[in-house]
Amino acid sequence: MSGAEVFTGSFTQQEPIPEEAIEAAVAVMRTGRLHRYNTSGGELSEVAALEREFAAYTGAKYALAVASGGYAMGAALRAVGVGPGDRVLTNAFTLAPVPGAIAGVGGVPVFVGVTEALTIDLDDLEAKADQGRVLMLSHMRGHLADMDRLMQICDAAGVTVIEDCAHTMGAAWRGRMSGRDGLIGCYSVQTYKHLNAGEGGLLITDDDEVMARAILLSGSYMLYGKHGTVPPEAAFAQAKYEMPNVSGRMDNLRAAILRTQLARLDAQCAAWTQRYRVVEDGLRGTAGLTVIERPEEESFVGSSIQFLLADWTDAAVSALISRCAARGVHLKWFGGAEPEGYTSRYDSWHYAPSAALPPSDRILRAIVDMRLPLTFSLDDCALIARIVRAEVGAVWQAGAARITR
Numbered sequence: 272m273s274g275a276e277v278f279t280g281s282f283t284q285q286e287p288i289p290e291e292a293i294e295a296a297v298a299v300m301r302t303g304r305l306h307r308y309n310t311s312g313g314e315l316s317e318v319a320a321l322e323r324e325f326a327a328y329t330g331a332k333y334a335l336a337v338a339s340g341g342y343a344m345g346a347a348l349r350a351v352g353v354g355p356g357d358r359v360l361t362n363a364f365t366l367a368p369v370p371g372a373i374a375g376v377g378g379v380p381v382f383v384g385v386t387e388a389l390t391i392d393l394d395d396l397e398a399k400a401d402q403g404r405v406l407m408l409s410h411m412r413g414h415l416a417d418m419d420r421l422m423q424i425c426d427a428a429g430v431t432v433i434e435d436c437a438h439t440m441g442a443a444w445r446g447r448m449s450g451r452d453g454l455i456g457c458y459s460v461q462t463y464k465h466l467n468a469g470e471g472g473l474l475i476t477d478d479d480e481v482m483a484r485a486i487l488l489s490g491s492y493m494l495y496g497k498h499g500t501v502p503p504e505a506a507f508a509q510a511k512y513e514m515p516n517v518s519g520r521m522d523n524l525r526a527a528i529l530r531t532q533l534a535r536l537d538a539q540c541a542a543w544t545q546r547y548r549v550v551e552d553g554l555r556g557t558a559g560l561t562v563i564e565r566p567e568e569e570s571f572v573g574s575s576i577q578f579l580l581a582d583w584t585d586a587a588v589s590a591l592i593s594r595c596a597a598r599g600v601h602l603k604w605f606g607g608a609e610p611e612g613y614t615s616r617y618d619s620w621h622y623a624p625s626a627a628l629p630p631s632d633r634i635l636r637a638i639v640d641m642r643l644p645l646t647f648s649l650d651d652c653a654l655i656a657r658i659v660r661a662e663v664g665a666v667w668q669a670g671a672a673r674i675t676r
């Protein structure tokens with residue numbers, strides 16, 4: 272491999288926090304008022320201002336800022352009445368905090384399969400729609416299912432949709448913002464998502480009662496009137512006696528750094544997708560590797576890219592991952608049998624036993640993933656694609672990469 276190109280960037284290095292955001296954070300610290308309800312006079316807290324701005328950005332009536340994306344999902348489930356023993360439909364292909372949020376409220380995940388487009392299998396969803404009253408829909412890795420058909424299926428079956436938009440903040444289906452088709456949209460602002468507060472989450476809805484319950488759940492005490500977007504008092508009348516106070520508030524420091532970032536979100540999303548397209552173009556037409564085709568209706572945010580190594584043997588996938596790693600390209604295999612790093616498979620969540628999903632297992636085994644942080648230049652992205660392409664070629668041509676069926 273001497274003379275071969277090597278990539279030296281870091282797949283886990285995000286951009287620094289913008290100077291303007293740092294100044295906003297310092298200004299909050301100078302006041303000492305970091306708690307969202309610690310306001311002076313008629314002051315609107317940073318968290319409340321963020322809620323107004325995020326509601327405006329998404330077009331939702333209400334937004335609530337909380338401690339994490341996982342917390343937002345848990346609060347959403349509880350706000351629609353999911354409790355111990357209730358079955359909740361969700362994606363088999365997702366990240367551990369999704370079944371984790373369901374289990375956290377005592378719910379029981381019912382896994383729905385994944386397609387080669389890496390979206391929820393709508394035929395499987397239709398077949399299972401009578402098995403749960405709620406769908407926790409994860410737009411895993413930013414892939415949007417046909418949201419028109421999905422909503423038809425769920426509306427017909429009386430299934431309430433909660434969207435996990437951890438990877439689709441800024442994305443849309445036929446012009447509708449991700450998170451706006453379901454009753455509730457949940458977002459994460461953890462470092463690896465589209466806004467970076469270290470940790471944090473947001474929840475949006477148009478529903479008065481759902482938002483009143485979510486606000487109370489998040490730990491508002493009786494200070495809910497201080498929120499950025501507040502439902503009418505009537506929505507709190509019963510809920511304030513019924514909702515437990517499960518502290519999960521956001522603080523003013525994080526909100527301050529998020530507000531500046533939110534103002535730049537669309538430009539950031541475009542920059543991600545530009546990088547994605549460069550890698551995608553470089554990988555297209557590589558024998559043995561399948562590029563994921565993106566539907567025309569989908570405006571996605573390319574903050575990570577996936578491809579399939581369909582029917583490759585475990586040994587060949589492992590060989591490819593080590594060969595790429597030796598050249599500085601760190602691929603993640605979502606299909607690995609053992610949980611590793613951030614990735615795990617539905618069959619490793621033993622608290623949520625599932626029947627096997629053979630068509631999905633075949634796809635899950637094939638999924639390879641890369642993050643595309645904005646610290647990568649377009650040239651970096653072209654180089655990464657050249658390296659992956661060359662190494663796939665080397666493993667593929669060596670033969671025996673494919674399972675024969």
Ligand SMILES: *Cc1c(COP(=O)(O)O)cnc(C)c1O
Pocket residue numbers: 339340341342365366368369409410411412435437438458459460461470471472
């Ligand atoms: C990150 C992530 C979450 C959870 O967000 P946290 O803020 O880390 O709790 C949920 N779903 C998906 C798909 C994620 O990637």
